[in-house]
Amino acid sequence: MIDSGLILDERYELLEQIGTGGMANVYKAKCVGTDYYVAVKILKSEYNEDEAFVRKFIAEARSTEGLEHPNIVKIYDAGKDQGLYYIVMELARGMTLKNYIRRYGRLSARETVDFSIQIASAIQAAHDHGIVHRDIKPQNILVSDSGKIKVTDFGIAKAATSDTVSSNAMGSVRYLSPEQARGGYSDSRSDIYSLGITIYEMATGRVPFDGDNSVAIALMHLRARVTPPREYFPDIPVSLENIILKCVRKRPEERYQSARDLISDLNRVFESPDGNYVYLDSLVDDSPTKARDKEEIEAIKRSLSRNTPGADDEKQIIITEDNEDHEDDEEVTPGFEKMILVIAIFLGLAFAAFMIFVVGRSLHLFRFPSGNTTEASTEASDSKSTATTQKETVQVPDFMGLTKEQALERAKKHSLNVSFVHDEEDVEYDEKTWIVTAQDHSRGEDVTQGTVITLTLGPDDSLLPRRVKVPALVNLTEGDAVEKLEKADLKASVIYDTSDTVLQGYVIKQNPEDGTEVDRGFSVTIIVSKGVGKVKVPSLSGVSKDMAEKLLNDVGLKLGNVSSDYDGSVGVGDVISQDIPSGSLVEKGTKVSITISLGEEETYHYEGVISVPTSPLAQGESGTVEIVVEQNGKEETIFSQENVTEDAFPMNIDYISDSGEEATAVIYVNDEEYSRAEIELSAVAD
Numbered sequence: 001m002i003d004s005g006l007i008l009d010e011r012y013e014l015l016e017q018i019g020t021g022g023m024a025n026v027y028k029a030k031c032v033g034t035d036y037y038v039a040v041k042i043l044k045s046e047y048n049e050d051e052a053f054v055r056k057f058i059a060e061a062r063s064t065e066g067l068e069h070p071n072i073v074k075i076y077d078a079g080k081d082q083g084l085y086y087i088v089m090e091l092a093r094g095m096t097l098k099n100y101i102r103r104y105g106r107l108s109a110r111e112t113v114d115f116s117i118q119i120a121s122a123i124q125a126a127h128d129h130g131i132v133h134r135d136i137k138p139q140n141i142l143v144s145d146s147g148k149i150k151v152t153d154f155g156i157a158k159a160a161t162s163d164t165v166s167s168n169a170m171g172s173v174r175y176l177s178p179e180q181a182r183g184g185y186s187d188s189r190s191d192i193y194s195l196g197i198t199i200y201e202m203a204t205g206r207v208p209f210d211g212d213n214s215v216a217i218a219l220m221h222l223r224a225r226v227t228p229p230r231e232y233f234p235d236i237p238v239s240l241e242n243i244i245l246k247c248v249r250k251r252p253e254e255r256y257q258s259a260r261d262l263i264s265d266l267n268r269v270f271e272s273p274d275g276n277y278v279y280l281d282s283l284v285d286d287s288p289t290k291a292r293d294k295e296e297i298e299a300i301k302r303s304l305s306r307n308t309p310g311a312d313d314e315k316q317i318i319i320t321e322d323n324e325d326h327e328d329d330e331e332v333t334p335g336f337e338k339m340i341l342v343i344a345i346f347l348g349l350a351f352a353a354f355m356i357f358v359v360g361r362s363l364h365l366f367r368f369p370s371g372n373t374t375e376a377s378t379e380a381s382d383s384k385s386t387a388t389t390q391k392e393t394v395q396v397p398d399f400m401g402l403t404k405e406q407a408l409e410r411a412k413k414h415s416l417n418v419s420f421v422h423d424e425e426d427v428e429y430d431e432k433t434w435i436v437t438a439q440d441h442s443r444g445e446d447v448t449q450g451t452v453i454t455l456t457l458g459p460d461d462s463l464l465p466r467r468v469k470v471p472a473l474v475n476l477t478e479g480d481a482v483e484k485l486e487k488a489d490l491k492a493s494v495i496y497d498t499s500d501t502v503l504q505g506y507v508i509k510q511n512p513e514d515g516t517e518v519d520r521g522f523s524v525t526i527i528v529s530k531g532v533g534k535v536k537v538p539s540l541s542g543v544s545k546d547m548a549e550k551l552l553n554d555v556g557l558k559l560g561n562v563s564s565d566y567d568g569s570v571g572v573g574d575v576i577s578q579d580i581p582s583g584s585l586v587e588k589g590t591k592v593s594i595t596i597s598l599g600e601e602e603t604y605h606y607e608g609v610i611s612v613p614t615s616p617l618a619q620g621e622s623g624t625v626e627i628v629v630e631q632n633g634k635e636e637t638i639f640s641q642e643n644v645t646e647d648a649f650p651m652n653i654d655y656i657s658d659s660g661e662e663a664t665a666v667i668y669v670n671d672e673e674y675s676r677a678e679i680e681l682s683a684v685a686d
Contacts, residue, residue: 002042007032008081012040012088023047028091038076039092043085054085061087064154067129071122073142073152092150097198098138106205109237110270111147116199117266118149123195124259126154127188134186136194137175138201173214173221174207178250181218189252192262196247196255203236203244204229222250234475234506237273239265246280254280273503398443399436399455407436407455415449421456434459470524472514473507478528481507491523496530504531539582540575540594548575548594560591568600606681608655610638610665615649616674623670627653629679631663655679 002025006014012029018039019026029040047053061078068074077088097115101107107115119141126133133140133154142150173181177193180186201207208227209220226248229236243265249255256262265278394414399407404420411418422434437458441447468488473481482492502508509527512518535555540548549559560579567576579593580586610627617623625648627639639653657663663679 002027002084006082008040008084008086009079011077012038012086014040029088037091039089041087041089045083048083048085058085058087064126064129064131067126067131067154069122069125071118071149071151072125072154073150075154090150092142092144092152094142094144094148094150096139097141097143097149097202100143101138101201101205106233107202109203109235109240112199112202113240113266113269114147115143115149115202116195117263119151119195119198120259120263120266122149122151122154123188123191124263127191127259132186132188133191133194134180135172136191136198137172138198139172141198173217174209176218176221177252178222179252181221187252188259189255189257192247192255192259193249193252195259195262196244199247200226200229200244203240204232206232208248234477235503237269237503239269239273239275239278242276242278242280243269246278392449393446394449396439396441396443396445396447396453399439399453400443402436404434404436404457411453416447417450417452419452419454421454422458467517468520470510470512470514470516470518470522473510473524473526474514475502476507477505478507478526481510481526481528485524489520490518491521493523493525495525495527497527498531499529502529504529534585534587537578537580537582537584537586537592540578540592541582542570542574544573545575545594545596548578552592556588557586558589558591560593562593563595564598565595566599566601567597570597572597572599603686604660604683605686606657606660607684608657608663608679608681610653610655610677610679612649612651612653612667612675615646616667616669617644617646617649619646621646624668625651626668626671628666628668629655629657629663630666631657632659632661655681657681 002014002017004014004016008014008029011032013032014027014029016028017025018028024041024043027040027042029038030036031038043054043057058078058080061075064075065077073092074090075087076090079086095103119136123133123136131154133151135153136151140152142152144150175194175197177186177190180190197207209217209224211217211220226245228241229244230238230241243262247255247262256265268275268277394416396416397410397414399410399418402410407418407420434457436455438456440454441451447453468490470490471484471488473484476484478494482494485492497508499508506529507526508529511525518524535557537557538551538555540551543551545559545562552559565576570576574597576595576597578595580590610629612627616625622643622645624642625639625644626637626641629636629638638655655663655665660681660683663681664676665679666676667674
């Protein structure tokens, strides 16, 4: 650890360590000669020997010095001093978005959209300067107390593109784009994908892909289906879900082609929550998972686990003053992954062999001798007779109403084979109560012996329990609720009503409640939302806090945060401003924050007297007397006169200042310092 007090390049005094990562440590520092504080990121000594990496680390940091945006942590300087490579950047206050989600849970749709627009604005600004981040994730995004977003580490991931450092390994694998996971070319659309995963986590509180190791997660990014966010939380607007799903398309050409296009759609989420304005290419990128060959898995492992500082996926640097722990992901364990890979291949081969055996037996592709060699010879000699027997036809019997065991027995008697499918896979009935409800070959149809007859099994209503439990329906769509009732052998009675909180088409309430036992065929009432009503925000200016809350409640709105400030235009305790302008149309239940007045702010000036009780001049002598005041690092001459005699003393000079900071009076006689003394200042209201 570097000692506090070290000064780099005679400019940056290190005060304390505030963060650490896989590549570097971060220190709070003060610019020498000013009160300006910055963050200084210092490369760890073990990476100083890699000249190619160090050169790119510094060069890319300098390339982002001109990147100015309110949502980007600004880089001021970079260099080397006393054997230390460093980058100087803005000291951004706040917690990481990762910790914000951990502390407060999933974000509201409005907060998700707000944060997403700020992050996308930062990304677009970088892309306009030809800079691709390549490591967008919640750990690299800071949230201030006011909700201001700052994106960190622009240019750092791009710096790590030498043969020594893999840019793919720099990004946390949970947010890695498919092209990065493959080790292929990545561009600005890779940032769009990573942002999509980040928005998904804000909206749901979880990442779409997670697993026991980095290789497994990377494979999911390549092939696994992204579960739509509304399957977890139906209150997420349809348009926001579509935006997320477009961002995380597997193919870059199917995603948003710029962050600017993404921002345009995000701005329309609350104008049209259920709108279909998000264009989704008809090509489906969320195809079913399929097996990967060994070469591809090895390529992914090489991409993720090269011997690089960036491969320490979890120890990313966070520029923050809350000094929280930001290490989040696991390290890759090659030995464990290799064992998993071997087991997976073995199980796959075993399963394939088993399926070939089962299918072969069902189609009589395999024949096994049932006796000794003599019997086998006899079977061979009678091959012509056997072939003739196999060609004989039989009539399909009636299987309807039989149990599975009865159907198997009847098929055997008629030299037929059967396969079974289930009519209602989700119905939780004992399979012993199922009977044949359909057959694909009609009764009496002539077929060849050994033909496979497909039989459909369904529940035998006469044997089923008479009472069933009502399923949970609240927060489901109307269609899903009706389907769930039908599967439980119940009916739906639908009533429509408005709601202050539930989106249109979703179940607000059910009767009876879930878990209640009722007779089969019972009609369950579900109340479905006709939509959230919108109301006009009233004007709150000049009214008291209590009256503001009443005015909001009268129209179905709520009082949000209450802050205060000095303002003399209204009475003390009355509303100065509101965060949502009056006349705006918003959904019922929306919170409106207000600022109330603390009254007019009092201002002060400071007065003091500079006394020179005795003459600094000898009797009969005259000279030049000058009085200079030193305050706040500045000097001000408040008295200067030539030909002053001893008769001018004692001397009292009034001093008035806007600052109450410590002040010193310095008396000069004939340009030489005669004395100095502190000035006693008193505050006087203006």
